[in-house]
Ligand SMILES: *[C@@H]1O[C@H](CO)[C@@H](O)[C@H](O)[C@H]1NC(C)=O
Ligand SMILES: *[C@@H]1O[C@H](CO)[C@@H](O)[C@H](O)[C@H]1NC(C)=O
Ligand SMILES: *[C@@H]1O[C@H](CO)[C@@H](O)[C@H](O)[C@H]1NC(C)=O
Ligand SMILES: *[C@@H]1O[C@H](CO)[C@@H](O)[C@H](O)[C@H]1NC(C)=O
Ligand SMILES: *[C@@H]1O[C@H](CO)[C@@H](O)[C@H](O)[C@H]1NC(C)=O
Ligand SMILES: *[C@@H]1O[C@H](CO)[C@@H](O)[C@H](O)[C@H]1NC(C)=O
């Protein structure tokens with residue numbers, strides 16, 4: 001950014017949340033809408049919203065995540081409602097712990113924010129089966145998401161259940177609660193065509209049903225062009241500035257704006273540069289939008305078997321402004337906060353009228369919101385993906401970098417440009433081993449183990465002719481289904497011949513381990529985009545009887561697409577070639593089936609079996625073997641911060657801590673080796689494949705263990721390893737320090753005119769601001785130069801002009817959560833008069849007493 005000659009006021013938000021935007025709890029509020037915006041108590045509002053899914057964090061994390069969202073400038077928290085976990089058995093409801101929806105909504109209320117409740121009950125969400133309970137699939141005659149009486153009656157019953165739960169707790173706005181908006185169905189417009197007439201009727205029915213529930217707040221349907229009145233159809237996408245609602249009486253609302261993308265096992269990690277995300281948001285408000293939601297603002301973790309799929313990873317980080325652990329991700333969080341504040345400063349103008357657009361040249365335009373003919377706010381946009389430009393607007397020249405928007409709350413002064421990131425950065429955004437983590441690991445002798453049975457293990461196995469579809473067979477009570485049969489080889493014929501035979505197994509998905517005579521002979525798997533696969537391997541058969549055991553695995557039930565609910569999984573063809581009769585098709589033969597693993601049935605993951613004699617004691621702990629259960633006790637890293645377990649030495653499986661599943665792991669699945677860059681060009685249209693990192697590496701090695709699941713003393717870790725790993729290299733990590741950086745130029749001085757900043761802004765001189773995460777403080781200043789410093793965060797070096805200003809920052813910052821230092825020669829001295837100087841500063845944030853180690 002150095003050398004960018006932009007007339008930019010560096011805005012510093014002294015009051016992070018502007019007063020007057022908090023609503024009063026317990027006071028009845030009316031929520032309606034007009035063509036422009038949501039109207040709350042008669043006032044049109046400009047709102048920023050963010051998705052936080054309550055079960056993807058633990059309840060103890062909710063208050064701090066929500067308060068960081070509020071500090072980041074959000075007004076609304078959005079969540080889906082997860083039917084399958086709320087009604088695991090038909091008629092038996094569960095609203096406890098991570099699924100305590102009432103507590104979550106009340107936590108948002110306590111923070112003074114609004115709620116958008118997207119009930120669905122289809123939610124997609126990369127959540128198992130899109131949020132549908134699996135039992136729904138087995139109601140005779142049911143067809144999902146179409147005009148089917150059985151489906152509609154179940155869906156209506158659950159919608160009523162949730163609406164009544166909220167009403168009984170007075171959580172709707174008219175009752176004095178925080179809920180201002182609700183959603184029925186989800187992105188149905190994307191698939192409606194596949195459901196023919198039934199689909200059209202279903203949309204009408206869903207709308208009528210929602211309205212009949214009398215929530216007293218508006219309903220939305222996202223990606224639903226034909227949403228019937230009064231339901232507002234809303235936009236989902238990376239950009240929504242071209243969006244208009246389906247009637248002129250509805251506002252333009254954006255329900256899913258992706259700050260990154262979800263992660264699937266076997267794929268590189270997607271990320272989205274904040275300059276582009278901010279550009280998308282600014283363009284939306286520039287062209288008349290009034291409500292926008294980040295999907296996700298905090299992504300969190302797919303604990304247990306909640307991940308959808310197929311093959312959705314356990315981390316649902318999403319490159320969101322708050323990372324998987326709830327830490328602030330910079331500069332994303334800070335740049336968006338600055339953007340939200342700039343947009344809030346235009347609120348009075350944005351709600352007043354529709355913008356008038358003015359062309360400023362090729363791929364250059366302004367949108368102006370007038371209150372009166374000489375009182376306005378403006379957005380200046382350069383949507384060219386390559387060429388920077390100078391534009392003239394109302395007689396003044398402005399520099400507009402390519403793919404950027406400048407915001408002028410008074411039609412004159414630029415308070416924010418989407419491409420100019422002045423927010424602080426963080427050096428170690430990922431939760432990996434480094435100087436600032438404390439870790440503990442376990443000796444190999446610490447591990448007890450249990451060898452899982454290969455093939456049928458229980459009296460509840462059964463025989464069927466042919467290959468059964470997996471979901472219909474397991475009802476998703478387990479990821480696993482054993483398909484076993486025997487292959488008889490005629491001794492007389494085979495004895496002298498080469499006994500190598502080709503085995504070909506096809507599967508609808510998602511993975512399978514194959515054993516011949518109880519020895520592993522192959523492992524096959526699909527991927528998120530196509531979970532089907534064919535596993536071909538050479539096997540040797542003994543004369544006489546041979547066993548064939550196939551362990552078919554599911555890795556998250558499908559959650560998206562037309563008729564996704566009836567797309568099957570499991571083995572669908574088994575063929576041998578080269579055996580005595582040439583080809584032998586085993587697909588239609590008799591197979592014995594066993595649902596689940598013996599260890600699951602024994603409950604090996606439960607702490608109550610911790611001292612069971614089932615477990616074999618340490619010493620010769622087997623490594624690199626398939627189907628082994630491991631158990632060890634460990635002491636958690638001290639402190640209160642989140643803990644992560646590094647499973648990079650393991651293959652594929654599931655892990656439990658003190659009986660709680662922390663999710664599926666699969667570090668052995670590496671992503672493709674090419675197509676990644678750490679410095680993705682933010683300019684030009686973004687898509688989920690544009691900016692990827694960690695090519696050729698495991699998709700996920702670090703797995704979140706929430707603090708409340710850990711004891712102060714001993715904890716039990718149990719792993720079920722499916723394909724082979726080495727548990728002795730497992731370690732536990734917590735973050736104890738983090739480097740933060742800020743840099744700012746003197747040329748970022750405010751213009752010398754009369755514009756006076758409004759509440760929340762100071763613009764006397766630029767301020768360098770450093771802030772640690774909540775509960776952390778600045779422990780030391782690692783680098784601070786005023787002059788012409790070079791390099792970037794983590795690698796700053798002094799330039800030819802250099803004043804070491806570390807002591808000034810030390811005095812202002814050390815021991816505090818945050819601090820700001822004015823950039824001026826008066827304050828910092830002047831090492832080279834006449835030269836445009838800047839400040840670069842790097843500091844260490846630290847938690848608790850560990851600070852002392854770094855002084
Ligand atoms: C809807 O709810 C409101 C507020 O609880 C109530 O006053 C109104 O009578 C209800 N309307 C209908 C049609 O039930
Ligand atoms: C914009 O104007 C500045 C100041 O006149 C000039 O230095 C710069 O080169 C111009 N940039 C472009 C892209 O025209
Ligand atoms: C082969 O072994 C299986 C499993 O032990 C048994 O069920 C089957 O009857 C045997 N077949 C023959 C031909 O011996
Ligand atoms: C599951 O069973 C039902 C009922 O027999 C059948 O209609 C459906 O096609 C089966 N699903 C799959 C994926 O095979
Ligand atoms: C094997 O048999 C099944 C069921 O009888 C049949 O659907 C499939 O096409 C056969 N496969 C081959 C390769 O012959
Ligand atoms: C297992 O044994 C350890 C050590 O003796 C003990 O602390 C722990 O409470 C026991 N756990 C159970 C579930 O019995």
Ligand SMILES: *[C@@H]1O[C@H](CO)[C@@H](O)[C@H](O)[C@H]1NC(C)=O
Nearest residue numbers: 520623624625626724725726
């Ligand atoms: C693990 O076992 C597989 C097959 O049994 C073998 O190919 C591989 O080299 C082994 N890996 C290690 C690290 O021992």
